[in-house]
Amino acid sequence: xxxxxxxxxxxxxxxxxxxxxxxxxxxxxxxxxxxxxxxxxxxxxxxxxxxxxxxxxxxxxxxxxxxxxxxxxxxxxxxxxxxxxxxxxxxxxxxxxxxxxxxxxxxxxxxxxxxxxxxxxxxxxxxxxxxxxxxxxxxxxxxxxxxxxxxxxxxxxxxxxxxxxxxxxxxxxxxxxxxxxxxxxxxxxxxxxxxxxxxxxxxxxxxxxxxxxxxxxxxxxxxxxxxxxxxxxxxxxxxxxxxxxxxxxxxxxxxxxxxxxxxxxxxxxxxxxxxxxxxxxxxxxxxxxxxxxxxxxxxxxxxxxxxxxxxxxxxxxxxxxxxxxxxxxxxxxxxxxxxxxxxxxxxxxxx
Numbered sequence: 001x002x003x004x005x006x007x008x009x010x011x012x013x014x015x016x017x018x019x020x021x022x023x024x025x026x027x028x029x030x031x032x033x034x035x036x037x038x039x040x041x042x043x044x045x046x047x048x049x050x051x052x053x054x055x056x057x058x059x060x061x062x063x064x065x066x067x068x069x070x071x072x073x074x075x076x077x078x079x080x081x082x083x084x085x086x087x088x089x090x091x092x093x094x095x096x097x098x099x100x101x102x103x104x105x106x107x108x109x110x111x112x113x114x115x116x117x118x119x120x121x122x123x124x125x126x127x128x129x130x131x132x133x134x135x136x137x138x139x140x141x142x143x144x145x146x147x148x149x150x151x152x153x154x155x156x157x158x159x160x161x162x163x164x165x166x167x168x169x170x171x172x173x174x175x176x177x178x179x180x181x182x183x184x185x186x187x188x189x190x191x192x193x194x195x196x197x198x199x200x201x202x203x204x205x206x207x208x209x210x211x212x213x214x215x216x217x218x219x220x221x222x223x224x225x226x227x228x229x230x231x232x233x234x235x236x237x238x239x240x241x242x243x244x245x246x247x248x249x250x251x252x253x254x255x256x257x258x259x260x261x262x263x264x265x266x267x268x269x270x271x272x273x274x275x276x277x278x279x280x281x282x283x284x285x286x287x288x289x290x291x292x293x294x295x296x297x298x299x300x301x302x303x304x305x306x307x308x309x310x311x312x313x314x315x316x317x318x319x320x321x322x323x324x325x326x327x328x329x330x331x332x333x334x335x336x337x338x339x340x341x342x343x344x345x346x347x348x349x350x351x
Contacts, residue, residue, distance in 0.1 A: 003032035003258040008173050016170035016181055019242060020155035020208075023262050027153065028112060032258045035113045035153075048248075049149050050230070050284070050325060051089035054315035056300070058092025060291040061228060065093070065144045066100045068226045068335065068342040075224035077142035078106040082135060082213070083150035085116070087123030093146070094127060104144065110135055136216035142224035145217060151271070152231050152263040154213070156205040158242060159191060161198050166191055169203070171254065178254040194236070203240050205264050214271050217334075222275060226342055227334040233266030234330065235281055241265035268332050279333040279345035285326025288319055290344040 007025060011017060017025075027034045050057040069075070081090050090107055097103045107129045111117050117131055132138055158169040165185035172181050190206050198204060221227050233241075244253035244260035251260050272278050297316045304312050320326045333345045341347065 003029055004178075004256075006032070007178065007257055008176065011171070011173045011178075016172035018157050019169055019171065020157045022171045022257075023153075023155040026257045026260075026262055027155075029258065034258055034261055035116065049085055050319055050329070051085065051092065051148065053318050053325075054312070055092050055095075056293055056296050056316070057288070057319060058089040059096035059296065060288060060293055061089070061146060061148075062093030062096040064228065064291055064342045064344060065146070065226060066097045066103050068333075068340070069103060069144060070100075071340040072224050072226075072336075074102055075142050076104075077144055077225055078104050078108055078139065080108045080110065080138055080143045080145045080220075082110045082145065082147040083153065084109045084111060084120055085149075087120035089146060089148055090120075090129075091123050091127075094124075108132060108138055108143075110138065134216070135213045138216070138220055141220070143217075143220040144225055145221065145227040147227065147229045147231075149231055151207070151210055151213075151229065151266045152233065153261070154207050154209040156207045156242065156264045158203060158205050158240070158264075159188060161194075161200050161202045161204070163200050178257070180254070197236060198238060202238050204238055205241065205267065207264075207267070207270060210266075210270055214273055214276075218273055218276055221334055221336065223336055224339075225336070226339075228331060228342060229266075229268075229271065229334075230284060230287075230329055230331045231266040231268075232328045232330070233268060235267070235269050237265045237267045266330075268330065271332065271334075273334075275337070276334045277337045277339065277341075278335075278348055279341050280348045282331045282345055283322075283327045284329035284331055285320035285322060287331045287344045288326075293320060 003025065084090055094105065105128055107127055109120060109129060109131050111120065111131055112133045159166040160169060160182060162185035166188045167182040167185050170181050170183060172179055191204060194204050217227055242253060242264045244251045244262050246260035253262055268281055293316065297312065301309060301312055318324045333342045335341060
């Protein structure tokens with residue numbers, strides 16, 4: 001039975017489902033879910049993430065974490081990554097930090113997909129790697145953690161502001177087609193703070209899973225450690241950012257359940273916690289320039305010619321230019337209260 005048929009039957013029996021439930025079904029259903037059945041990354045997949053664009057991305061983030069680790073007195077900790085894709089980012093981190101004495105080499109990857117675990121195992125062959133299925137299963141103790149394009153794939157509930165509350169966007173059926181609909185307006189406690197910056201007709205998203213992930217990570221970085229999150233989004237997000245990508249093109253998110261990547265822009269404010277220090281929000285291009293990507297690009301270019309050189313120049317532009325990934329993607333760092341922020345990050349603005 002296809003995933004579409006399963007979803008249609010579920011709606012017939014139980015009524016319309018939330019966008020969050022639909023995302024969970026489409027991305028993680030055993031045997032049918034998008035991440036459970038394929039390697040979606042790279043030119044042959046449906047999208048390309050920054051680590052696949054160039055080795056420079058992972059190298060610079062690795063050295064950034066290494067400096068944060070040294071600034072905290074070289075604590076005994078481990079490396080972790082949420083949603084590690086093919087393992088490319090962690091491979092580049094390990095290579096770039098190999099010459100840093102004492103820097104942790106033990107790696108724990110948070111990955112629910114058995115298919116992607118197999119790909120990561122091959123990419124990181126020879127490294128000290130283990131896997132867990134969720135953030136709350138990470139080992140106790142300090143950790144240096146990366147999350148690149150992880151939070152955008154967490155399931156979100158969408159709400160349309162009305163005059164007297166919020167209408168939740170739901171997914172129902174019309175004959176054999178999946179369609180969007182709205183619930184009657186009601187109060188939503190989790191969105192009380194959004195009443196100050198929205199008007200009737202505005203759409204916002206709420207991601208309960210993001211808060212749960214951050215609560216799980218907090219003990220791993222609250223005394224020693226660091227977390228760097230890079231994703232597309234903003235401090236607060238207004239509008240319909242729920243999207244599907246297939247073959248590097250945007251497609252209808254309801255058209256082919258399980259056959260396209262589903263994401264929504266990250267609301268970075270929702271990741272902050274009172275017991276963790278966080279940086280200001282920094283555009284990816286600005287962060288990489290501060291970390292020295294141009295000097296690294298020039299060093300690598302010395303040994304390149306022809307098409308390889310052209311591809312290298314294009315990769316640098318793609319990672320940093322405002323018209324490409326440089327502004328759309330943002331970065332935020334989390335550290336123990338009072339600890340130095342990782343290099344490249346500014347303090348958060350006072351509220």
